[in-house]
Amino acid sequence: MTSSNSLSCIELVELVTAYLERALSPRDRVRFEEHLAICQGCRNYLDQMQQTIALVGKLAVESVPVDAQEQLLRAFRNWKSS
């Protein structure tokens, strides 16, 4: 690792989240992107991670069940009248 300035794939995969969070130092960001530019495997890997994040995002449940809403409304009215 010290002998060379460039990242290996096994190192890059540990930096993906920091890269996506823009938490890498400018120098590491450059090393990361330089590696990506020459490595199909790591480009695929980064893409898989981004697809994973997008898929996880699809689990979001948008609406509150009606019975839970009604229960909370009752709780709210109790609180208000207390």
Add this chain to the structure above:
Amino acid sequence: MSEVEPQPSGPMDAASASRAGAGGAGPSSAALEDDQLLVEALRRGDEAAFMRLVSAYHQALERLALVYVSTRETAEEVVQETWIGVLRGVDRFEGRSSLKTWIFRILVHTAKTHAQREGRSVPFSSLADSDPEAEEPAVEPQRFLPPDDPHWPGHWASIPRRWDEMPEQRLLSGETLAHVEQAIHELPPNQRSVIELRDIEGYTSEEVCNVLGISETNQRVLLHRARSKVRGALEVYFDEGRTKS
């Protein structure tokens, strides 16, 4: 050409962008009015304001509660208690954190109390699975060439496949999402709570740190491990489908 270029284009927003692209942001990311206005409305007993809060946060609260307690029933109880705690406490809310963070902290506190009653180990009560120093590689080391490889030490032994070459109906199928859900369910609680808040609910890292009381670095390590494991589970699932077909 664009295919070979790295894509740093707003990767930070990958999760929220994909959701917006998939037909509008969920209520949890919809902008609610100013905290101060909401708090005043609640203090006045404004039912509609309360229900706006409920529809924005209720599902996320229940999801987070399920990291701490074992059954949906108990989780519902925890969330119910949280809302009552919010109403009882709203007069004391001072705005030192956002209203959202404050509500989620009440949830975490309530859920921990229930978890202890259930005799469950409580996330973030020990360093057990949040130790950033512990070895937990994102990808199995045997996927890479060994360090003594004469040409490409530490490089892919065989490169990861492209998922975008899969038919979209497979990539986005209900079965795929069930695997995602299952993989998240199997994560250690600390990792699970972080990925749920960040990538399902779309909260910022700052919000997650405040709600869970963890450092930025710890948050990132937990998120990285969680995402890496979910990716790994998906890879296994997609590869199985490939050998079958």
